[in-house]
Amino acid sequence: xxxxxxxxxxxxxxxxxxxxxxxxxxxxxxxxxxxxxxxxxxxxxxxxxxxxxxxxxxxxxxxxxxxxxxxxxxxxxxxxxxxxxxxxxxxxxxxxxxxxxxxxxxxxxxxxxxxxxxxxxxxxxxxxxxxxxxxxxxxxxxxxxxxxxxxxxxxxxxxxxxxxxxxxxxxxxxxxxxxxxxxxxxxxxxxxxxxxxxxxxxxxxxxxxxxxxxxxxxxxxxxxxxxxxxxxxxxxxxxxxxxxxxxxxxxxxxxxxxxxxxxxxxxxxxxxx
Numbered sequence: 001x002x003x004x005x006x007x008x009x010x011x012x013x014x015x016x017x018x019x020x021x022x023x024x025x026x027x028x029x030x031x032x033x034x035x036x037x038x039x040x041x042x043x044x045x046x047x048x049x050x051x052x053x054x055x056x057x058x059x060x061x062x063x064x065x066x067x068x069x070x071x072x073x074x075x076x077x078x079x080x081x082x083x084x085x086x087x088x089x090x091x092x093x094x095x096x097x098x099x100x101x102x103x104x105x106x107x108x109x110x111x112x113x114x115x116x117x118x119x120x121x122x123x124x125x126x127x128x129x130x131x132x133x134x135x136x137x138x139x140x141x142x143x144x145x146x147x148x149x150x151x152x153x154x155x156x157x158x159x160x161x162x163x164x165x166x167x168x169x170x171x172x173x174x175x176x177x178x179x180x181x182x183x184x185x186x187x188x189x190x191x192x193x194x195x196x197x198x199x200x201x202x203x204x205x206x207x208x209x210x211x212x213x214x215x216x217x218x219x220x221x222x223x224x225x226x227x228x229x230x231x232x233x234x235x236x237x238x239x240x241x242x243x244x245x246x247x248x249x250x251x252x253x254x255x256x257x258x259x260x261x262x263x264x265x266x267x268x269x270x271x272x273x
Contacts, residue, residue, distance in 0.1 A: 024190035026153040031183035033161025038176040041256040044245040059117040063124040080129035087126030092184040099177035136196040162263035169256035
């Protein structure tokens with residue numbers, strides 16, 4: 001009996017909160033990767049200006065920088081499940097509005113950029129809380145397996161999501177937005193069912209010391225600062241991929257499905273190295 005109970009506790013599938021978390025992470029990741037294809041193509045189809053493609057990256061970049069400290073601080077001070085739930089709810093509302101605008105042919109580049117900015121704000125607030133929830137959902141002995149399964153879901157979304165979004169765009173941008181909205185709705189339902197199996201970390205009183213604790217840690221670890229700086233420059237220099245709609249439409253004369261296949265193939269190749 002004890003051996004059977006031990007086998008059950010060591011299986012990730014027997015931890016309902018982890019399964020719900022994994023499904024929520026997978027659905028929201030797939031939905032976000034699909035959005036990355038449809039937004040760029042739709043904006044360029046409406047305006048034909050490369051500048052607007054750069055503004056999409058700016059709308060995604062600014063919240064992640066401006067809210068980095070506060071988002072991590074909020075994840076330590078408040079209920080992480082609620083932060084994730086409210087963040088994904090805000091993203092879902094913005095995606096549904098994008099779907100309605102696309103379906104009624106009332107899409108405007110500034111409205112789209114505004115909604116992308118809202119999604120980016122919600123995602124910036126949600127991400128630290130989402131990434132730090134996992135230790136409270138499974139026992140410590142199987143935490144490494146849970147982290148591996150979570151990472152595999154994220155990688156699968158990055159490799160398959162863009163291609164899926166590109167193929168769905170053949171039926172119109174509203175179809176992609178509706179599919180992404182459906183995935184986010186499933187993620188919201190899964191997050192609402194989460195229950196902590198392990199006690200969450202003890203909350204410390206909010207102060208300037210806790211707000212800037214991350215910066216203090218990075219300054220004390222030059223190796224960590226180097227890795228973060230390298231990743232930052234890789235992201236900045238890799239931002240040229242935001243211009244893919246220009247090459248696809250004006251040079252290669254292909255559609256969003258071509259961008260989706262290329263993006264998925266490039267990420268698959270980089271992960272196989």
